[in-house]
Amino acid sequence: MSRAAVRVLRLGAVPYAEALRVQERCSVVLSEPAQPVYTWGLRGAPGAAAAAALRARGAALVAARRGGHITFHGPGQLLAFPVLDLRRRRLPLRAYVTGLEALVLRLCRRLGLSAARALPPPFTGVWMGDSKLCAIGVHCGNHITSHGLALNCCTDLTWFDHIVPCGLEGKGVTSLSHELGQHVAVNHVLEPFLDSFQEVFDCTLVSLEEPGD
Template sequence: MNTLINKQVTFRDLGLIDYQEAWDYQERIFAETLALKTQNRILSDAEKVLTPNILLFCQHPHVYTLGKSGKPEHLLLSTEDLTAKQAKYYKINRGGDITYHGPGQIVGYPILDLDNFFTDIHLYMRMLEEAIIRTLADYQIDAGRIKGLTGVWLDHEAQVNPRKICALGVKASRWVTMHGFALNVNTDLSYFGNIVPCGIEDKAVTSMQKELGREVSIGEVSNILKTHLADLFQMDLTDE
């Protein structure tokens, strides 16, 4: 049982950053946190060090990522097609299938030690979804969950025209998390036409811009989303 609880979370906005660079950055923080937890195991309570929590927001140039349970055939582009569309493709170590990241999308990477909050991955996923749902509600967009599917959806109850607005995919080891969520704000949705999004063939993808009929401020959405995440996780969130 962890006797040291750290609710402080450092927020960093990485701006528009190459996917591989952001992935390497996550992996470095993730590995450092795991090493610290390993070290704490052999130290007395007086010697133990608090584990850090980092929340990263960013945008990526056009990129497709395939999770561990994904099917490569869900990418509908050849290598030549990817080059023509100035897009990259990575097989990565999060859960889930294939998704797209690009400009106009808020990608969130919480690297949290859940020993500081709660040790329940299912609850963790639902809390991330809830922060997105509350953020969308602030824009009068009615969003929710569809049973058996991760992420945040519109038309989630009647499911006449269900549309995914936020994808989730995480990795966790010894309660330390990485990867996270991607919220479509002003995203170019045509890029989703090149994949079977998250391996789901019969449902569409949407964005805040499409639903509201206007471009939305990424900075404004980010600030609202940060506030909801802090409230739900009871974080002491500070910008760096």
């Protein structure tokens, strides 16, 4: 039996809001935020004073329709927004989140980070020790997913110093570049990321050139 085809669009470096808009038209949207932005989900919106302080640092602020608290997105970070019908895949939401973690763990193994791990609920994402390497925040409506994950490749981690990332006190943030001791750009991980996606979700990815293709 042939595997299901899933359309994937590589946007490159674009504003975060552009990636949000395009995800409504494609099955998987990959992008790298072109400018620094702080986002939050259903919980953890910053107060007026905190928001003003973050804007003063040169970052945009965007409310997102996803689970989770405030976090940072910016250059050097891979954003992946899968738009999948979980009912057709007979996949519960928790199993879907576990699948996202599994594909990032496979990517880490390919890159030589065997110590990367997922933590039991209520924690999500992929971790190196007590530092989060990849954050996951999804939305699911009528069994259709949106938003997804943010993997720090060569992100400037100092942006996280001004918030409590994902609302987790006492936890750190790390990147592939930091853990591997060498510069790892977003483009360097796209192919192994897509290979891992196909393996975990048992599909064949078909590349699109434009959102309307």
